[in-house]
Each structure stands twice: as C-alpha cells, then as structure tokens.
Amino acid sequence: MSTPSVSAELAKFVATFRWDDVPEHVRHESKRTLLNFFSVALSACFDPTIQKAAEVYGRFSSATQATVIGRGQRMDILAAAAINTMGANVFDFDDTHFPTIIHPTSPVAPPLLAWSETEKISGQDFLLSLILGMEAECRIGNAVSPYHYARGWHITSTCGVFGSAMAIGRLIGLTQQQLVWALGSASAQASGLVETLGTMSKSISMGNAARNGIVSALLAQQNFDGPAKPLEGVRGFLNVTADNADAQSIVTDLGKRWEVLNNAYKPYPCGVVLNPVIEACLSLSANPELLRHGLNKIERIELTGHSLLRQRTDRPHILTGRESQVSAQHAVAVSLTRGRAGLAEFSDEAVGDLSLKGIGAKVCFVDDDAYSVDAAKVVVKIAGAQPIEVMIDMARGAVGRPLSDQEIEDKVRALCAYGQSGIDPEPLIQAVWALDQSNDVGQIMKLVAGAAK
Amino acid sequence: MSTPSVSAELAKFVATFRWDDVPEHVRHESKRTLLNFFSVALSACFDPTIQKAAEVYGRFSSATQATVIGRGQRMDILAAAAINTMGANVFDFDDTHFPTIIHPTSPVAPPLLAWSETEKISGQDFLLSLILGMEAECRIGNAVSPYHYARGWHITSTCGVFGSAMAIGRLIGLTQQQLVWALGSASAQASGLVETLGTMSKSISMGNAARNGIVSALLAQQNFDGPAKPLEGVRGFLNVTADNADAQSIVTDLGKRWEVLNNAYKPYPCGVVLNPVIEACLSLSANPELLRHGLNKIERIELTGHSLLRQRTDRPHILTGRESQVSAQHAVAVSLTRGRAGLAEFSDEAVGDLSLKGIGAKVCFVDDDAYSVDAAKVVVKIAGAQPIEVMIDMARGAVGRPLSDQEIEDKVRALCAYGQSGIDPEPLIQAVWALDQSNDVGQIMKLVAGAAK
Numbered sequence: 001m002s003t004p005s006v007s008a009e010l011a012k013f014v015a016t017f018r019w020d021d022v023p024e025h026v027r028h029e030s031k032r033t034l035l036n037f038f039s040v041a042l043s044a045c046f047d048p049t050i051q052k053a054a055e056v057y058g059r060f061s062s063a064t065q066a067t068v069i070g071r072g073q074r075m076d077i078l079a080a081a082a083i084n085t086m087g088a089n090v091f092d093f094d095d096t097h098f099p100t101i102i103h104p105t106s107p108v109a110p111p112l113l114a115w116s117e118t119e120k121i122s123g124q125d126f127l128l129s130l131i132l133g134m135e136a137e138c139r140i141g142n143a144v145s146p147y148h149y150a151r152g153w154h155i156t157s158t159c160g161v162f163g164s165a166m167a168i169g170r171l172i173g174l175t176q177q178q179l180v181w182a183l184g185s186a187s188a189q190a191s192g193l194v195e196t197l198g199t200m201s202k203s204i205s206m207g208n209a210a211r212n213g214i215v216s217a218l219l220a221q222q223n224f225d226g227p228a229k230p231l232e233g234v235r236g237f238l239n240v241t242a243d244n245a246d247a248q249s250i251v252t253d254l255g256k257r258w259e260v261l262n263n264a265y266k267p268y269p270c271g272v273v274l275n276p277v278i279e280a281c282l283s284l285s286a287n288p289e290l291l292r293h294g295l296n297k298i299e300r301i302e303l304t305g306h307s308l309l310r311q312r313t314d315r316p317h318i319l320t321g322r323e324s325q326v327s328a329q330h331a332v333a334v335s336l337t338r339g340r341a342g343l344a345e346f347s348d349e350a351v352g353d354l355s356l357k358g359i360g361a362k363v364c365f366v367d368d369d370a371y372s373v374d375a376a377k378v379v380v381k382i383a384g385a386q387p388i389e390v391m392i393d394m395a396r397g398a399v400g401r402p403l404s405d406q407e408i409e410d411k412v413r414a415l416c417a418y419g420q421s422g423i424d425p426e427p428l429i430q431a432v433w434a435l436d437q438s439n440d441v442g443q444i445m446k447l448v449a450g451a452a453k
Numbered sequence: 454m455s456t457p458s459v460s461a462e463l464a465k466f467v468a469t470f471r472w473d474d475v476p477e478h479v480r481h482e483s484k485r486t487l488l489n490f491f492s493v494a495l496s497a498c499f500d501p502t503i504q505k506a507a508e509v510y511g512r513f514s515s516a517t518q519a520t521v522i523g524r525g526q527r528m529d530i531l532a533a534a535a536i537n538t539m540g541a542n543v544f545d546f547d548d549t550h551f552p553t554i555i556h557p558t559s560p561v562a563p564p565l566l567a568w569s570e571t572e573k574i575s576g577q578d579f580l581l582s583l584i585l586g587m588e589a590e591c592r593i594g595n596a597v598s599p600y601h602y603a604r605g606w607h608i609t610s611t612c613g614v615f616g617s618a619m620a621i622g623r624l625i626g627l628t629q630q631q632l633v634w635a636l637g638s639a640s641a642q643a644s645g646l647v648e649t650l651g652t653m654s655k656s657i658s659m660g661n662a663a664r665n666g667i668v669s670a671l672l673a674q675q676n677f678d679g680p681a682k683p684l685e686g687v688r689g690f691l692n693v694t695a696d697n698a699d700a701q702s703i704v705t706d707l708g709k710r711w712e713v714l715n716n717a718y719k720p721y722p723c724g725v726v727l728n729p730v731i732e733a734c735l736s737l738s739a740n741p742e743l744l745r746h747g748l749n750k751i752e753r754i755e756l757t758g759h760s761l762l763r764q765r766t767d768r769p770h771i772l773t774g775r776e777s778q779v780s781a782q783h784a785v786a787v788s789l790t791r792g793r794a795g796l797a798e799f800s801d802e803a804v805g806d807l808s809l810k811g812i813g814a815k816v817c818f819v820d821d822d823a824y825s826v827d828a829a830k831v832v833v834k835i836a837g838a839q840p841i842e843v844m845i846d847m848a849r850g851a852v853g854r855p856l857s858d859q860e861i862e863d864k865v866r867a868l869c870a871y872g873q874s875g876i877d878p879e880p881l882i883q884a885v886w887a888l889d890q891s892n893d894v895g896q897i898m899k900l901v902a903g904a905a906k
Contacts, residue, residue, distance in 0.1 A: 056671045152692060188649045188657045191641060191644035193640055193641055193688060196641045200672075201634070201640075201679035215657075219506070219509050219654075222509060225654070226654035227652050230654075234605075236646060236648040240604055
C-alpha cells in the first residue's frame with residue numbers, strides 16, 4: 001500500500017473546495033475574523049515598529065498597487081501585505097486559534113486584500129480563499145503542536161507562510177500540482193523564533209509569512225517546482241520542526257471540521273489566560289462596596305486559577321507596555337483603577353503610572369488546576385470588611401463564549417480611534433458584513449487608506 | 454558570574470576587526486573564493502530555475518541599481534542579490550566549507566556586490582566584509598553541526614542569512630548593538646529544508662538568505678531592535694535548530710582561526726565524495742591499456758572508499774542532471790567515456806545518453822572506512838586481462854589539496870563558456886586578483902553584466 005500523500009491531498013482540497021459547500025456559520029465566522037483583523041490593523045498604523053519597517057520596506061517597493069492600512073501610503077503587494085500583517089499582530093491583539101495559539105488571520109488576509117487591489121475579486125472568492133488558507137495554516141499547526149512552539153518556533157510565522165501561499169494559490173487558480181509546489185516553496189521559507197517575542201524583530205517573520213506565501217504561489221504559477229512531500233517528507237516541514245508530528249491529521253475530515261471555528265477574538269490586548277482576571281477586575285472597578293472603601297484600603301488581591309495563570313503572568317516588575325500584556329499585577333491594577341482594559345492601559349504610558357504599582361503589589365496567586373484557563377476567581381480583602389469576590393466561569397473571548405458581532409464592531413471602533421488614523425470605521429464595518437455580496441473586494445481598502453502623517 | 458553573551462561578542466568582532474589585521478593568506482583566499490563564486494554564477498545565468506525566479510522577482514524589483522549576473526538585466530539590490538545567490542548555488546558547484554558543508558560565499562558575496570553598485574566601496578572594505586560575513590556564517594554553522602543538517606535544515610540557507618547580515622552590517626558601519634539586532638532579525642528569517650534539494654524550491658531559501666540578511670542590516674540601522682541573545686538565547690537560533698549546540702565555539706579564537714581556510718572549491722559539479730572517483734576515472738579514460746581493449750570489454754568497475762561514498766552515491770537509476778551529480782554510476786560512466794567531468798557531463802542531456810547506462814551498470818562498491826572521504830581506489834576488470842587500478846589518496850578539491858589559482862581561473866573560463874552569457878572572463882579574472890587595490894568595487898559588475906536573451 002502506498003503512503004497517501006498528505007501534501008497532495010491538502011492541495012486538492014484547496015484547489016477544489018467550493019463556496020457553495022461552505023456552511024453558513026463558517027462563512028459568517030470568516031467575516032467576523034476579517035472585521036477583527038481590521039480592528040487590530042487599524043490600531044497600529046503609526047506604531048514605531050511599523051514606522052521603521054515601512055521606512056525600509058518602502059525603499060524597495062516596486063509599485064503603488066496596494067494600500068498600507070491607515071498610513072495614506074501605497075506599496076507593491078508584497079510590501080503592503082508584509083506591513084499590514086506586522087501591524088495586525090504587533091500588539092498580539094489579533095485572533096487566537098486556541099489549539100495552537102496561532103494568530104491565523106494576520107498572515108492570510110493581507111495578501112488577499114493586496115491582491116484584490118490588483119484585479120477585481122468577488123467577495124465569495126475572497127472569503128473562500130481566506131477560509132481555505134486559514135484551514136491549511138491551522139491544520140499544519142495542529143500537526144506540529146505542541147512540540148513546535150515549545151521548541152521555540154513562532155508558530156504563527158512558521159505556519160502563516162503556508163496559509164498565505166494556499167490562500168493566494170487558490171485565488172489565482174493554481175492546479176493541485178502547483179499548490180504542492182507552492183507548499184514546497186513555502187516550506188523553504190518557514191521561519192520565526194519565540195526568542196524574538198517582545199522585540200521588533202518578531203514582526204519580521206510575521207511580514208515574511210505573508211510576503212513569502214505570495215511569492216511561493218506566484219513561483220508555482222510559473223511551474224517553479226518543489227518536493228513531492230514538502231510537509232510529510234522525511235526532511236520536510238513536519239519532521240524537521242516537530243517530534244511526533246501528526247501528518248495525517250492535516251487531511252482528516254477536510255471540509256467537515258473547520259478550524260476557523262476554533263478561533264477567538266481577544267477582548268483585551270493581553271495573554272488570553274488573563275481574560276477572566278481582567279473581566280473580574282473590570283466588574284470590581286464598579287463595585288459599590290469597593291468604591292466606598294477606596295482602592296487604597298485593599299490589603300490583598302487573591303487570584304485563583306489554573307497554574308498556567310501564575311506561570312505565565314506572575315510578573316511584578318515590568319518596564320514596557322509590551323511586558324504589561326502578560327503581567328497579572330499590571331492587569332489587575334490598571335483594570336481596577338481605570339475600569340478599562342484597552343491598548344492605552346497596556347502601553348508604556350500606563351506602565352509608567354506609579355499609582356498602579358501599589359495595587360499590583362497586593363496581588364497573590366492560588367493555583368487550582370480544577371479551574372479551566374478560561375476561569376478565575378478574584379477576591380479582594382479589605383481590613384475590617386467582608387472580602388469581595390468575583391467568580392468568572394468562562395471569560396469573554398473564550399471559544400465557548402465568543403465576542404458577539406456587536407462586541408467585535410465595538411472593538412473596531414475603539415481600536416480605530418486608538419490608532420489615530422482618522423478613519424471612519426462605520427462604512428468599513430458595513431462593508432465587511434456585506435462582503436459576500438461584493439463583486440469587487442478591493443473597494444474596501446479605500447475605506448482604510450487613511451492619510452500620511 | 455554573568456553568562457558571556459556570544460551574540461554580543463561576535464557582533465563586536467564584526468564591528469571592529471581591521472583589514473590590517475587580516476593575514477595575507479586569508480586575504481588571498483577571499484579573492485580565490487570570490488573568483489570561484491563568479492565562475493559558478495556565470496554558469497547558471499540562463500538555467501530554468503534562474504529564468505523563472507528572475508521573472509517573478511523582476512516583477513517586484515523597485516529599481517535598476519544592481520546587476521543580475523550575465524543576464525543583461527538590472528534589479529534592485531534585494532532582488533539582484535537573491536537571484537545572484539540562487540545562480541551561484543543552483544548546481545551546487547560553489548565552494549564547500551568542509552566542517553559544515555555550507556556553501557559560504559554564495560549568500561554573502563552577492564549582497565556585497567549589489568551594495569557596491571549603490572556607493573563607492575573600496576576593495577579592502579569589500580573583502581574585509583566578505584571575510585567577516587563568511588566567518589560569522591561558518592562559525593554559527595559549526596556551532597549547530599552536525600545535528601542541524603542531519604535534522605533536515607539546509608545549512609547554507611539557514612546560516613547564510615547571518616553571513617549576509619553581518620557582511621552588509623559591517624559594510625554600512627553598524628554599531629555592535631545594531632549588529633546584535635541584525636543577528637536577531639536574521640534569526641527570525643533563517644529557513645531552508647533539505648527536503649527541497651534537487652528541486653527548484655531549494656533556490657528560494659538561498660536567495661532569501663542573501664536578501665533577508667540585507668533587510669536585517671538595514672532595519673538594524675533604523676534601530677529596529679531584537680532580542681539580546683538571538684543566537685544563544687533559550688529559544689534562540691542555536692537551541693531551536695540543534696541539540697547540544699556549542700555556542701561558545703562561535704567566539705573562540707576569533708581573529709585567530711579563519712573559517713575561509715576550511716573552504717574548498719569543487720573541480721567537478723558533484724557531491725564532494727565523488728571527487729576521488731572522478732579523478733581516477735578521468736585518468737583511466739586516457740589509459741592506453743583500457744583504450745586498447747575498449748570500454749565495452751569492461752566486466753566490472755570496483756569502487757573502494759569510505760562507506761559514505763556508497764551511502765551517498767549508489768544511485769544506478771537516475772532521471773535528471775541534478776540527480777546525476779550524486780550518482781557514482783553516472784559519474785564513472787561519463788568521465789570514463791568522455792574524459793571530461795564538467796556541467797555538460799552532469800546535465801539532463803548526459804543522463805539521456807543511453808550508451809552510458811551499460812558502463813554504469815558495471816559499478817560496484819567496496820566499503821573501507823580506513824579510507825578518508827578524499828580517497829578512493831577504482832579497479833577496472835576486463836575479461837582475460839590484468840585489472841587496471843588507479844588509487845587517489847587525496848582528491849583535487851580537498852582542503853588538503855586545493856585547486857591552484859590557475860585551476861580556479863580555468864574554472865571561470867570553462868563555466869563562463871558553459872553559461873553562454875558571451876562574457877569575456879579575462880578582464881574579470883584580472884580585476885578579482887587586483888580587488889584589494891580597487892577603490893570602486895562596483896566597477897567589477899560591469900564586467901559580468903552580459904546581455905539579455
């Protein structure tokens with residue numbers, strides 16, 4: 001019996017699956033994730049990482065085909081896709097595919113959006129390519145998890161290049177064989193290290209994932225060949241970057257299970273394990289009893305949750321906004337004090353707010369692995385008073401308690417304002433919800449062009 | 454005691470080492486390797502892999518700053534560096550750093566050559582940058598060998614990006630800190646899989662190594678930051694891509710041992726383990742005794758050598774020129790029959806020559822690990838006659854028996870003719886030997902521009 005080729009089977013699925021066969025709730029989820037993508041991309045238009053990258057990438061842009069979101073700037077499709085991917089991910093506030101912790105939309109949507117400015121693409125073709133690209137990306141991620149990330153691979157970057165290649169490959173009509181070759185050229189370009197997290201160079205591999213996926217597809221269109229089994233081959237992507245990779249899982253139930261349904265959108269710009277803690281603290285910030293005593297009377301703030309909560313977020317001494325995104329001490333202090341938990345609350349400015357340090361110092365952890373990572377209990381102890389307790393069984397933003405359409409819209413509005421591009425988010429929101437009816441997706445990019453500063 | 458930072462120490466060396474302190478034989482070797490680089494780059498100008506890559510990369514080239522060797526074509530420095538790197542390596546006929554099997558010059562020389570077309574660079578600054586870039590590249594390769602390649606990483610691609618980044622970083626005068634950041638952005642872009650060997654997609658990661666090294670250096674120049682320990686960090690390049698990496702070796706005896714001296718140039722476009730076999734067969738092809746009997750009288754051709762010879766080259770059934778480069782059966786047959794062993798003898802055309810199959814079928818192997826990989830014995834057995842035997846103790850092209858300057862010049866002449874660019878190699882050869890006296894390296898690229906076809 002010959003070994004079935006996983007790469008070929010995946011390529012066949014990407015080449016042939018039809019929009020008509022995509023379930024309605026999967027279609028709708030693809031619009032939700034696109035809207036969430038725009039929210040985060042619009043938040044970072046003028047972030048220093050994006051500014052510097054745009055300066056260098058702009059020097060080597062060959063054309064002005066495609067919109068760099070929010071900056072009033074146009075570049076060729078490779079550079080625009082790279083910068084837009086970096087922007088959507090720079091705060092790690094983009095979507096999260098829970099089984100892998102991939103941020104799947106960031107490396108896939110920007111290539112498709114850039115391409116749709118070069119020719120007229122229908123909303124259905126666009127969304128189908130987005131869904132299939134994300135499906136390939138997340139399934140490859142599943143096959144190498146959890147070893148791959150634990151080893152030190154930045155999984156969104158390494159798997160993102162496959163998502164971009166498959167999405168663009170489908171959009172431009174590659175054959176099954178050409179899609180296998182595109183997987184091969186993508187496999188040769190898969191890179192990104194966990195060591196770079198928290199620094200600007202994390203964004204390089206993100207931008208490359210988007211950019212190099214496009215290049216892989218365009219080379220394949222020229223019949224630029226690659227190995228027969230780029231994924232499952234003896235020295236292919238799966239075996240080289242993971243021990244005990246599960247190649248077969250990539251093609252099990254294709255078209256039946258959809259990974260986009262395992263994707264969730266963050267309500268707060270923080271590590272997802274902080275979601276229930278922040279939700280509890282936002283509720284406490286308006287608690288009449290606590291307001292009557294005043295925050296300065298707090299003696300102790302006890303966080304009970306899964307041990308991962310403590311392991312990943314017990315960071316009392318932080319210096320930057322980026323570090324604050326994974327600091328329980330900061331998250332508790334800022335959300336109790338300000339009653340908000342947006343990007344401004346996890347910025348360098350917020351970390352510099354010395355009034356928060358005293359409250360953060362009251363935080364302590366109680367490990368209880370009976371809690372899921374979506375749950376937490378926060379108990380505030382005040383001298384001479386009853387403890388005040390808030391229990392969150394399943395936080396907003398969990399796969400089981402996703403943000404509503406309305407909440408995603410509000411995230412677009414809030415992050416668009418934060419990014420200071422001056423863009424009106426309302427026409428964008430309307431356009432994304434109606435995208436499956438559009439006959440020219442590229443028009444949407446006019447709504448997010450913005451102006452140079 | 455704080456852990457010494459390997460990345461910082463390497464960066465300091467690259468930032469500060471002076472031309473005056475480079476030993477004369479190291480300087481001379483840098484010119485030899487550059488000449489060898491031009492020979493292979495000129496051989497491949499119109500190879501199908503390069504044609505297709507140039508078509509796609511050319512679409513996204515922003516300028517005509519830099520020469521694409523031999524094609525009468527100019528692109529921006531990123532695209533030109535990528536294509537020239539692909540060209541120099543496409544036949545695997547470029548230099549070989551024996552401890553790692555890295556082809557070190559291909560990803561480092563093209564970025565420097567492209568840059569030297571954008572501003573006036575002296576020959577000494579150029580050669581120093583080349584030497585330092587190769588040194589960083591090969592030392593990082595040493596630190597992850599042999600695990601890294603055995604795991605499936607295409608080591609020239611993965612380490613080449615560091616070489617390019619350090620070479621360009623030195624040329625443009627980055628500080629030590631900026632060079633550490635450049636190592637960080639390079640680490641995020643290190644990719645390339647052994648699975649792609651023998652296909653066009655191998656060339657993608659090679660081109661990326663050159664291209665992305667430049668990008669890493671230019672971003673660092675904008676203070677685009679990265680991790681403090683991109684190489685030796687817990688989730689940095691060394692630990693993620695190798696078990697038991699020897700980080701400290703990267704900085705041991707910097708400026709005292711030179712890796713360019715462990716680099717050798719191939720006399721034949723084949724796996725280096727075939728060198729002694731081919732040398733023996735070329736000698737046999739002119740053997741009067743064998744000529745008198747005729748090749749059709751051969752009963753058996755016995756190859757005695759290190760077991761790696763058999764393991765890597767026992768390939769009787771091959772279909773392409775690329776496969777023939779690692780087939781002992783083909784190498785023996787073609788060099789005995791034609792008395793030559795150049796690119797033409799390892800092309801698709803040569804593999805299609807059915808007269809060779811009969812001779813190849815007579816080949817058998819005798820493993821003897823007392824042989825070094827640079828040695829082999831070839832015994833030809835003819836019915837009713839004494840066996841004819843040739844022993845090669847150390848093949849041409851070994852580090853211990855390097856090609857002479859004259860032989861490298863002849864390689865330039867032969868490969869330049871093979872590539873059919875119409876370029877006159879003589880002024881190029883003269884210019885490379887005199888490069889340390891040049892005040893404008895970019896001029897050399899006019900000698901290899903060629904004409905479009």
